[in-house]
Amino acid sequence: MCIELLVRKMFKFNFSDSKDEEEKTGNSKSKLNWLPALEIDVSSALIKRSHVINNYSVCTEFPGITLNYVSSKELLETLKLKNCYGIIEAESQHSDLVPAKYEGGLKIWECSYDLGKYIMEQCVPLENKLVLDLGCGAGIIGILALLKQAEVHFQDYNIEVIESFTVPNILLNVKDDVVKERCKFYSGDWEAFSQLYSNNSGRKYDIIFTSETIYNPDNHQKLYNVFKENLKKGGVAYIAGKIYYFGVGGCMRQFENLAKKDGIFKTDVVWKCEEGKVKSFNAFDKFFL
Numbered sequence: 001m002c003i004e005l006l007v008r009k010m011f012k013f014n015f016s017d018s019k020d021e022e023e024k025t026g027n028s029k030s031k032l033n034w035l036p037a038l039e040i041d042v043s044s045a046l047i048k049r050s051h052v053i054n055n056y057s058v059c060t061e062f063p064g065i066t067l068n069y070v071s072s073k074e075l076l077e078t079l080k081l082k083n084c085y086g087i088i089e090a091e092s093q094h095s096d097l098v099p100a101k102y103e104g105g106l107k108i109w110e111c112s113y114d115l116g117k118y119i120m121e122q123c124v125p126l127e128n129k130l131v132l133d134l135g136c137g138a139g140i141i142g143i144l145a146l147l148k149q150a151e152v153h154f155q156d157y158n159i160e161v162i163e164s165f166t167v168p169n170i171l172l173n174v175k176d177d178v179v180k181e182r183c184k185f186y187s188g189d190w191e192a193f194s195q196l197y198s199n200n201s202g203r204k205y206d207i208i209f210t211s212e213t214i215y216n217p218d219n220h221q222k223l224y225n226v227f228k229e230n231l232k233k234g235g236v237a238y239i240a241g242k243i244y245y246f247g248v249g250g251c252m253r254q255f256e257n258l259a260k261k262d263g264i265f266k267t268d269v270v271w272k273c274e275e276g277k278v279k280s281f282n283a284f285d286k287f288f289l
């Protein structure tokens with residue numbers, strides 16, 4: 001089994017300063033209430049609603065594939081209709097996250113593009129694999145896996161992100177049947193998700209992809225536990241992120257060290273940025289006790 005990391009180097013990032021955020025929201029770390037995990041049933045009504053979307057953007061970043069995704073204007077309208085004012089407020093204040101309330105899933109982050117390109121260029125085998133897009137947001141990585149004939153589970157902290165962004169994005173790129181036959185959706189905190197999934201599913205993942213999810217060091221252990229508990233023997237996890245997240249403090253080395261200390265995974269760098277660029281791509285492999 002192996003886990004691979006994708007890293008962007010030090011880069012100023014517009015996550016709001018966590019101290020300011022605490023003052024603004026009255027959220028201290030000890031008071032954070034993380035949301036429970038849910039499996040989301042994608043109803044025919046949601047599929048129908050998603051088809052009403054006619055304002056979308058086109059992504060041509062991935063070799064050989066053109067992806068469509070819901071434009072932010074359309075997304076904002078949907079969220080207003082659903083009274084998601086907390087999320088709209090966070091986004092409009094350019095606060096990319098409000099810890100334990102909104103975790104940044106309403107846009108496509110840079111490392112998703114890096115990871116997607118890597119998957120396509122390296123021809124990562126996906127056909128008939130069980131794949132988890134962990135902290136999926138737009139779901140771009142999972143959609144690429146669907147187009148490569150994988151079965152894909154999408155997980156995001158916020159149910160609103162799954163319903164208003166992930167599912168409509170999937171439907172802009174694949175047929176409705178694919179959603180019913182090859183997708184599952186989960187919301188909530190990683191700790192609760194891991195428990196829910198391992199208690200109920202009886203299946204483990206061949207591949208777990210996660211992009212831009214290591215920014216908060218307080219969440220590293222539960223993120224790591226998702227791999228530890230749900231990756232199949234012989235499976236691979238890819239972790240894409242920046243080397244350091246200013247303001248929130250998460251860093252790729254710290255996350256890698258957590259895995260190394262635990263001694264279950266072998267880690268390996270699989271991609272590094274060229275001189276002067278702001279990206280690098282690391283990896284670690286899983287090994288057995």
Ligand SMILES: C[S@@+](CC[C@H](N)C(=O)[O-])C[C@H]1O[C@@H](n2cnc3c(N)ncnc32)[C@H](O)[C@@H]1O
Pocket residue numbers: 103104105106107108109110111112134135136137138155156157158188189190191210211212213219
């Ligand atoms: C910065 S966004 C990245 C979204 C997407 N992967 C991308 O690269 O565009 C971070 C994602 O991690 C997820 N996330 C962060 N903390 C989480 C937590 N404690 N439990 C579950 N999901 C979490 C959120 O759902 C959010 O979509």
